[in-house]
Amino acid sequence: MRTPLYTALVQHAEKKPYSFHVPGHHNGDVFFDEARSYYASILQLDVTELEGLDDLHHPTGVIQEAEDLLAKLYGSDQSFFLVNGTTVGNLAMVMASCRTGDEILVQRNCHKSVFHAIELAGATPILIEAEIDKHLHVPTHVTDETVKKAIARHPNCRAIVLTYPNYYGHAADLSKLIHMCHEAGMIVLVDEAHGAHFVLGGAFPPSALSYGADVVVQSAHKTLPAMTMGSYLHLQGDRIDAKRLKTLLTMLQSSSPSYPIMASLDVARAYVEEMKEKGTLRGIMEELTEVKDQFNCLTHLEVFEPDSLHSDPLKCVIRSTKGLTGYELKQVLESVDVHPELADEHQVLLVLSLEQGKNVPFKRIEQALQQSDSLLKGKNQFQNEMIPIETDEKNQDIEAVPFEQAAGRLSAESIIPYPPGIPLMIKGERIELEQIEALSRLLGHKVHVQASQVIHQRKLYVYIEEETL
Structure with a gap:
């Protein structure tokens, strides 16, 4: 698989270059000794805009080539590397779509960065309530009917921002909703932070890109093997001003972008491309099923699967059958250094990987569950439609x-x-x-x-x- 940016960085490092440029560690020559062993390799890739290594804010070489490969894989018109996380993608897409005073429909359970973007743009948010999963007790998606009513009451809305999937992996069919919004002249913006792997197909939900969304932002670092803060932004169609979007990305992102983060985005794309080419998805799905089955066999634990919406197989919701809250169950897991993604009042959310493998410490978890009474004893006990x-x-x-x-x-x-x-x-x-x-x-x-x-x-x-x- 081609990895233009990563390969260029490796070739540069192999030349044993001498640095008279930033960053201050100078290819790792200057560093705190006690930390050197962990950082040594990555520091060789942590460079700046040198000859042959391109410029994120005006790419014409290896970064441009890497972004073109990304767009080809995801089927977008243009794709961009983001080094400030999906947050910066949300900021840019909202600010590119709306000006001061414009109305914008916003799914109520959007990430805080969406609301920050609307505030920065000076737009007027019209909140649309999401459906609530009655079994998980979490907001999921907005229905077609809810959006239809919102458009009727606010026909001049410039755009709509959707979260797809939700944090727990619920993914509703967006085809009719997106078509309806486009018919109303609205730009469709999707925070798909937890769906960068949907391009693999199979049992995974479709990407919002396939439904026709205009801009989709994905946190590659959440479910793909990319470094934290590494994200993708995908653009398709002509409903949004691409030039303004690019300008905003330049303004909002660091002028000193991290080359290790960018290279990891290049590598993550190659990882997905190779997986598709080799056809390894079936084996991965079998491993994910096996992991969930093993969790289901643990003492006082059950895996909870929603049945109303398409669900992301990488998300695993576990509950205590012993009456523990999600927060207490999380505390039990952390007592044996098993760290879940999050907890709520009812359950714990685990984010599985595309190669979960055989290393899940089920024995440690089982032991902790059996000792949960003593582990919790003595510790702080826990107390028990549209909106403008x-x-x-x-x-x-x-x-x-x-x-x-x-x-x-x-x-x-x-x-x-x-x-x-x-x-x-x-x-x-x-x-x-x-x-x-x-x-x-x-x-x-x-x-x-x-x-x-x-x-x-x-x-x-x-x-x-x-x-x-």
Whole structure:
């Protein structure tokens, strides 16, 4: 498989070049000795825009060649390497689609970066509620009917932002929805952070690209063998200004992009391409099934599979049959150095790999599950439709009010459990009692929440609104 950028970096390193350029470690010659053994190899690839190594912001050589191979694999018109994660892709695609005052439909369970993008663009978000999986108790997708009603009420919307799949791997058929949005003159933007591997086909859901989305952003580092912060952005069709999108990517991404990250994106694409060419997907699917079967055989544990939507086989949801919350089950797993992706009140989410292999420490997990009572004893116990957002915050003062007084007030900040990074409350949104109750439960479970420190005093920042006579 061709890896233009990675190969160029290796060939450069093999020449044993002498560095009079940045970065300051100078090919690894200057480094803290105690850390050298872990960093030594990668530092040889950590260079800058040298002759023959191209420029991410104006690619004409090996980076351009690598991005062209990426576009060919995914079937897009153009594809781009991102070194600032899917976050920067979300920022760029929203800001390229909307100007100040434009309305944009937003799936309520979008990642926080989407809401940041809308705020930076000065657009007006119209929230559309996602369906709730009654068994997993998590938001999944927006229905065609919900979007149809939203378009009827807001016919001048410039774009729509969808999350596909959701964090738990649920993937709804987007074909009718995307066609409906295009008929209404809207640009379709998709945060497909957890779907970079969908291009493999088989039992994996289709990519939003195949449904006709205009821009799709994927976190290659989440499910492909790429380094953290490595993502892809794919563009197709002419509904979005490609020139403006490229300009925004240049403005928003680092002017000193990481060559190791970019090379890992090149290698990850080659990995997928080789897998498709060799036809190894069937064996991988058998391994994934075997791993889930083994989890199902463990003491007091069950694998929970949704049955209403297409589900990503790389996502594995496990629950305690002993009455533990997801947070308590996560604590049990971490006691034997098994680290899941996230937990919620009901379950734990595991992200499996494309080569999960035979090294899952089931014996350690089994032992921890059998000892769960003693492991948890003595530790901190856990306590048991469309929404327009008002975003005109200029010259508005804020105050901190107790949880009990916050319902009905306008939130002055976003409250974001992390992971998954989906806002529980959005800046500019009217706070509902159910949101306050959910926040109280999360804090009781010691969940990490990105917000002002006043939440630990059971207070929320809200805007002071002028009373109308």
